[in-house]
Amino acid sequence: MIFSLTVIPPLLLSLYYADGEAIHFALSFLLIHITGLLLWLPARGKIGDFRRRDGFIIVTLFWVVLSLLSAIPFMIGPHLSFIDAFFEAVSGFTTTGATVIVGLDTLPPSVLYYRGQLQWLGGMGLIVLAVAIMPMLGIGGAQLYRAEAPGPMKEEKLKPRLAETARSLWVIYVGLTIACALGYWVAGMSMFDAIVHSYTTVSTGGFSTHDASLGYFNSVAIELIAIVFMLAGGINFAVHYRAATSLSLRSYWRDEEVRSFLLFIGGALVVISLMLWLLEEYGDFHEAITNSLFEIVSVITSTGFGTADFSTWPGFLPLLLIFISFIGGCGGSTAGGLKVSRVLLVIKQGGHEIDLLIHPHAVKPLRIGGHVLAPRVSQAIWGFFSVYILVFALFTLLMMATGLDQVSAFSAVATCINNLGPGLGEVAVTFVSVSTSGKFISVLAMLLGRLEIFTVLVILAPAFWRD
Numbered sequence: 001m002i003f004s005l006t007v008i009p010p011l012l013l014s015l016y017y018a019d020g021e022a023i024h025f026a027l028s029f030l031l032i033h034i035t036g037l038l039l040w041l042p043a044r045g046k047i048g049d050f051r052r053r054d055g056f057i058i059v060t061l062f063w064v065v066l067s068l069l070s071a072i073p074f075m076i077g078p079h080l081s082f083i084d085a086f087f088e089a090v091s092g093f094t095t096t097g098a099t100v101i102v103g104l105d106t107l108p109p110s111v112l113y114y115r116g117q118l119q120w121l122g123g124m125g126l127i128v129l130a131v132a133i134m135p136m137l138g139i140g141g142a143q144l145y146r147a148e149a150p151g152p153m154k155e156e157k158l159k160p161r162l163a164e165t166a167r168s169l170w171v172i173y174v175g176l177t178i179a180c181a182l183g184y185w186v187a188g189m190s191m192f193d194a195i196v197h198s199y200t201t202v203s204t205g206g207f208s209t210h211d212a213s214l215g216y217f218n219s220v221a222i223e224l225i226a227i228v229f230m231l232a233g234g235i236n237f238a239v240h241y242r243a244a245t246s247l248s249l250r251s252y253w254r255d256e257e258v259r260s261f262l263l264f265i266g267g268a269l270v271v272i273s274l275m276l277w278l279l280e281e282y283g284d285f286h287e288a289i290t291n292s293l294f295e296i297v298s299v300i301t302s303t304g305f306g307t308a309d310f311s312t313w314p315g316f317l318p319l320l321l322i323f324i325s326f327i328g329g330c331g332g333s334t335a336g337g338l339k340v341s342r343v344l345l346v347i348k349q350g351g352h353e354i355d356l357l358i359h360p361h362a363v364k365p366l367r368i369g370g371h372v373l374a375p376r377v378s379q380a381i382w383g384f385f386s387v388y389i390l391v392f393a394l395f396t397l398l399m400m401a402t403g404l405d406q407v408s409a410f411s412a413v414a415t416c417i418n419n420l421g422p423g424l425g426e427v428a429v430t431f432v433s434v435s436t437s438g439k440f441i442s443v444l445a446m447l448l449g450r451l452e453i454f455t456v457l458v459i460l461a462p463a464f465w466r467d
Contacts, residue, residue, distance in 0.1 A: 059455055063447060097200070102430060104208065180202050182194075201303065236332035273285070299321045299322075
């Protein structure tokens with residue numbers, strides 16, 4: 001019922017612009033609110049703390065049910081089919097940014113705003129907001145936060161009380177959004193475009209109000225602002241909190257995961273910009289650097305904005321960028337992918353195994369950021385990595401079975417499970433041509449990627465349902 005209130009801003013915007021969508025949003029509000037009311041009435045007055053299994057079930061249902069409800073305005077307004085509306089809603093809510101809509105420049109402003117707002121809400125995760133509200137209702141939320149929080153370090157809290165942690169995250173999130181919107185506006189965007197793009201930049205979602213994405217504005221200033229705030233969205237919000245409370249930027253460089261994240265971007269920039277210059281894709285080296293930096297940051301933070309179509313870049317560069325999306329942002333960020341901390345640990349563990357071959361009796365614990373990692377964390381990350389690869393391979397085969405070629409199928413699954421957006425081949429720009437079954441598989445991949453696979457798979461295990 002609370003979620004139905006999120007339809008009111010686009011409804012009011014529709015009245016302001018007189019774009020004819022107000023009645024559609026009003027009807028959507030009623031349908032979503034009544035659905036919530038029917039679900040709430042049988043359970044009203046029953047208050048109690050969540051068990052571990054309740055957290056996983058509620059988080060999974062939250063994302064599935066709210067995505068289904070979010071599809072209603074797309075079906076009533078732009079008259080998308082159910083699967084297309086569901087795809088667009090899940091893509092927005094999971095901040096993937098893939099789309100089945102062509103002709104964004106001609107869409108009503110209220111619909112464009114609604115798409116951007118969906119990504120903003122999904123960016124931090126409605127569950128984290130729920131964690132902040134539930135204590136007021138007498139309901140604890142620790143299990144919800146554990147199931148929803150992105151990254152391997154799910155027990156990390158900014159403050160002793162979980163509700164205070166969630167509220168701190170949202171204060172930072174809203175602050176970054178406001179700063180981003182002001183930056184875009186000063187750089188030349190209209191207030192409407194600035195607000196919508198700030199939603200989709202900080203959430204690392206990538207929906208735009210124009211088919212040409214940020215390339216529509218042809219502005220270096222706008223691109224630089226986007227790079228700064230995409231990076232902000234891809235960095236652990238706990239680090240943002242430490243930097244804000246200490247009033248020092250050193251907190252970013254002191255964090256090993258953030259440092260590795262920035263160094264990797266720097267290394268990728270050197271390789272890709274040099275290749276673009278040597279292969280004469282751009283006329284001068286400066287242009288190669290600016291386009292490379294934007295696309296690298298957009299891809300690694302899983303935002304998906306574009307100023308150039310990287311799928312047309314020469315040589316191995318398009319595939320390299322897709323591989324970069326697997327790394328993703330930092331744990332505790334709005335970005336998708338495996339997360340830098342997991343990749344860093346896998347690399348360190350590989351080096352550790354080589355050391356043990358040379359010095360079999362050496363005792364050298366794994367460390368990240370000066371902290372010794374418990375064997376359980378290492379096992380969990382290796383387990384996640386293994387399941388991630390298996391799920392990716394299975395979904396790629398399924399997408400090929402729907403009729404996509406190997407490159408399109410591979411990139412479609414990569415872009416969905418990493419919550420990136422643009423892919424290669426047939427899905428380089430949109431998923432319009434993908435079959436109904438292919439779109440359904442893509443929806444599953446987006447949800448699995450957003451909830452980091454285990455949150456969904458755990459409820460499929462028979463042991464989970466036994467008392």
